[in-house]
Amino acid sequence: MSTEFPSKNGVNREWHVIDAQNVVLGKLASKAAMLLMGKHKPTFTPFLDAGDHVIVINADKVKVTGRKEEDKLYRHFTGYPGGLVEKSLKQVRAEKPVRLVEDAIFGMLPKTKLGKQMYRKLKVYAGDRHPHAAQQPAALTVK
Numbered sequence: 001m002s003t004e005f006p007s008k009n010g011v012n013r014e015w016h017v018i019d020a021q022n023v024v025l026g027k028l029a030s031k032a033a034m035l036l037m038g039k040h041k042p043t044f045t046p047f048l049d050a051g052d053h054v055i056v057i058n059a060d061k062v063k064v065t066g067r068k069e070e071d072k073l074y075r076h077f078t079g080y081p082g083g084l085v086e087k088s089l090k091q092v093r094a095e096k097p098v099r100l101v102e103d104a105i106f107g108m109l110p111k112t113k114l115g116k117q118m119y120r121k122l123k124v125y126a127g128d129r130h131p132h133a134a135q136q137p138a139a140l141t142v143k
Helices: 025-037 089-095 098-106 113-119
Strands: 015-019 053-057 073-077 084-088 122-124 138-140
Touching: 015 025, 025 053, 025 098, 025 113, 073 089, 084 089, 089 098, 098 122
Parallel strands: 015 053, 015 138, 053 122
Antiparallel strands: 073 084
8 A cells, every 4th residue: 555645736725814812922833834834734745835824813912921022132134234123022013013923933934945935825914804715714723
């Protein structure tokens, strides 16, 4: 008896909605990354993108533990001399709350072309509405 091997065209992708309200950021990110990679499926293959689509709503209400609100820094470089920009989690949440969730999930995906392809299946929204109702996403809870 041979083992079933998934092909790129034979992947069945589902859509999941995760409500981030009062959910710890790390737990949310690890659950979403697992779904994007397809590790929850019995046909998981490390070199194929067999993951599902993930929609995260209420990203502005995600919870962090400890003193991360003041201590955690988000850095990016503008490309100019002296252009290192550092912002605290509190400042990033005020300006662009979606970035908190996107960066946490992106950090848990593979650092390859395949990881970038998986990241494109992630949709994050600050509010509780999303425009993907036609895909009939299944609601998921993160403990």
